[in-house]
Amino acid sequence: MEQQAQPAPSPAPSPAPPAAEAPPPQWRPTAEDAAKLTPTQLDTLRHQIAAFSHVCNQAIILAQQKVEEGKSFNAPGNSLPGRGAGVMHALSSSMGISASGAGAQPSYPAPVYNKNPDGPRGPSAPRWNPTPAQLARLEELFLTGMGTPNGELRTQITEELAKLGPINEANVYNWFQNKKARMKKAEREREAALAAGRPPPV
Amino acid sequence: MEQQAQPAPSPAPSPAPPAAEAPPPQWRPTAEDAAKLTPTQLDTLRHQIAAFSHVCNQAIILAQQKVEEGKSFNAPGNSLPGRGAGVMHALSSSMGISASGAGAQPSYPAPVYNKNPDGPRGPSAPRWNPTPAQLARLEELFLTGMGTPNGELRTQITEELAKLGPINEANVYNWFQNKKARMKKAEREREAALAAGRPPPV
């Protein structure tokens, strides 16, 4: 996996990027400065350790379970022995770093999600197609004057609409966003047309 | 942003590791403390990361082998039964939505939501405050290179994090958005400062 080297948004402190082009009068990083990590960089380091710790713990737990007989591996009941975390804790505690909850942590297998961050948009999932019922309800809500619902409200609405067909919160969010934006755009165009003495677009 | 990195101070009441824990009291490193790390300590940090990386790789390899042996293992998080089964075929008049189905088919109540669309933002709900555990997991995911999760993925992540404390999808979305934007901004500023011959902002 080696991605440990990669994600560091703030590059490791490389020996002073010699701003060879000396900004004459001003400050310049000294060798000593370069040797220091900025708090941000430090933070990144800590997070990396925390992340590794978490992954390690999960992996260890997984392995243990497997080793202890493949017999009872079931998702929900999944007892977490909390052992094995000790190692990580020892490792990281030496510097006051919290393993992302080593010992305290989730009693569920932390899923690993994929979302390639940079790469071109992956093969996208087929896009949502609102059922007529959903659409009707959405329009209705929109007509009510409701703007893009946020927070808990969005969750509720999504739940409601889920009774009418497949949907998720992102769909709801997108729909409202697009609806509003496009209404406004249409409005603008209509006005522009009118102002120009053309017949307004339908 | 930096001190939010605080190591989950007092781990949630976890029954897990009995004796081994030397729960660091309430203390946590301030930015200043961090800045005081000696080069040796920094070096140690790097070594720790390297160590974690190695251990992770080994553990993962091990786990994979084990899993392949056992083969009855189904990963969590893949199955999303996209509720296609009972999707309603509803014809909707502008409001009443009748879904037909066997058994109880209550005419759909169509709840009324409030979201004052124009008016000054009402008394807003108290804003979400991520638990240390949630924060750790979020950082971890972010470090993994994950961008703002969308669609179903976001739902899954939210569900996962919901086990660590109150949260909703919007929170997750916002967090990622803000995180990314602010990382980028910090980066820009750092570069700008350097280019201008000023000491990079902490």
Add this chain to the structure above:
DNA sequence: GCAAATTAATGATTTATTCAAG
């Protein structure tokens, strides 16, 4: 020490732009 006042972080909201599926 403590609480009011100020500031820094960071969660939440909105808008605009662009891409791409159907």
Add this chain to the structure above:
DNA sequence: CTTGAATAAATCATTAATTTGC
């Protein structure tokens, strides 16, 4: 062409930190 999806940016608002005056 229509519309769902994805992302960035700017801005607002609230909460946590920190400072300040007593």
